[in-house]
Each structure stands twice: as C-alpha cells, then as structure tokens.
Amino acid sequence: MTDQTMQHPLIQLQGLSLRAPGDWERLDVPGTELVIAGPEISDAPQDFRPNLVVLTEPSSASIQQLSTRTMASAIADATSTYIASCNLWEAGYPARRIEFTHRVGPMLVDVVKHLFATPELAVELTFSCLVSERSAYAELANYIASSVEFTEEGR
Numbered sequence: 001m002t003d004q005t006m007q008h009p010l011i012q013l014q015g016l017s018l019r020a021p022g023d024w025e026r027l028d029v030p031g032t033e034l035v036i037a038g039p040e041i042s043d044a045p046q047d048f049r050p051n052l053v054v055l056t057e058p059s060s061a062s063i064q065q066l067s068t069r070t071m072a073s074a075i076a077d078a079t080s081t082y083i084a085s086c087n088l089w090e091a092g093y094p095a096r097r098i099e100f101t102h103r104v105g106p107m108l109v110d111v112v113k114h115l116f117a118t119p120e121l122a123v124e125l126t127f128s129c130l131v132s133e134r135s136a137y138a139e140l141a142n143y144i145a146s147s148v149e150f151t152e153e154g155r
Contacts, residue, residue, distance in 0.1 A: 007021075008020055008021055008022065008147070011034065013034055013054060015056055015120075015121050015123070015150060016056070016121075016123060016148055016149060016151060017151065018149070020036055020052060020144050021038070021140070029053070031055075032053055032055055035052070036052050037050070038051065038137075046104075048104070048109070048130060050128065050130075050133060051127070051128050051129075052127050052128075053124075053125075055123070056122065056123050057121070058120060058121060058122075059117070059121060062094070063095065063116075066096070066117055067086055067098060070098055070113055070124065074102070078100075078104075079102060080102055080103040082101045082102070083098070083100040084099040085097070085099045091114075091116055092150075093118050095114065096115045097112065097113070097115075098112070098113045101131060107130060108131040108132075109131065110129055110134045111127070111128050112127045112138075118150055125144065127141035
C-alpha cells in the first residue's frame with residue numbers, strides 16, 4: 001500500500017469502489033453515484049471548484065459505443081469544446097480516457113473522463129478543473145481512475 005493510497009479513503013459505490021481525497025466535500029446530486037468537490041479556489045470565477053462526478057448505468061454497450069456517445073455529448077452539450085484525445089486505457093476492463101476543454105461562461109474548464117465497460121455496467125468518471133489548475137490535479141485524476149475496482153455486482 002503506497003503513501004498515496006493510505007491518504008485517500010476507499011469509497012464504496014454500487015458495483016465498484018475507488019479512492020479519493022477524504023477532505024473533498026461529498027455533494028448530493030440526483031442521478032449520480034458520487035459527486036465530490038475539492039477546495040475552493042479563491043480567484044475562480046463563479047465559485048468553481050475542482051470536482052469528480054461518477055455515473056454508472058446497467059449496460060452491455062462496447063467501449064467504442066460508450067466513447068463515441070461521450071464525445072458526441074461533449075460536443076453537443078458544451079460551449080467551445082476542444083477534444084484533445086481519446087485513448088485506450090489499461091484498467092482490467094475495456095476502458096478509454098477522453099480529455100477535452102470547454103468554456104463555461106468566462107472559465108476554461110479541463111475535463112478528463114475515464115470510461116469503463118464491463119459486461120453488465122458502464123461507468124464514467126469525470127474529473128473537472130480550471131485549465132489553470134490542470135497541472136495541480138492531473139496526477140490526482142489519474143490516481144482516482146486507477147484506483148477503481150469492480151465488485152462482484154459490477155463485473
């Protein structure tokens with residue numbers, strides 16, 4: 001067990017578990033498995049905070065279908081979306097890592113989505129932060145996604 005693992009508590013969700021900062025605030029957002037928000041950034045417009053959103057749904061869709069749907073949604077739903085990459089990602093199950101930037105009012109927001117496709121479950125981890133904070137949070141986003149473990153009901 002690494003020092004980083006010991007610092008971040010295990011969060012149990014339906015079908016999976018992951019590790020995330022214990023000092024981040026858990027928010028109740030209907031339709032999500034988990035939403036946690038990081039510390040407030042004093043100079044962030046509109047009180048934006050780095051955050052992680054976890055969505056799950058019963059699905060037998062392929063990782064190709066999930067990533068296509070995610071990229072199409074990012075382009076359709078956001079203003080000035082710039083997709084930077086869509087890469088295969090090693091996670092024990094078919095997985096993709098999609099990175100894009102979009103504008104939210106005056107803010108440029110960096111988004112990293114990790115998608116997982118198990119035979120029974122589609123999982124989307126969305127990590128968002130201001131572009132100016134990307135270097136401070138990139139390693140954490142990858143760490144959280146790498147910590148995902150599927151329970152028996154999520155496999």
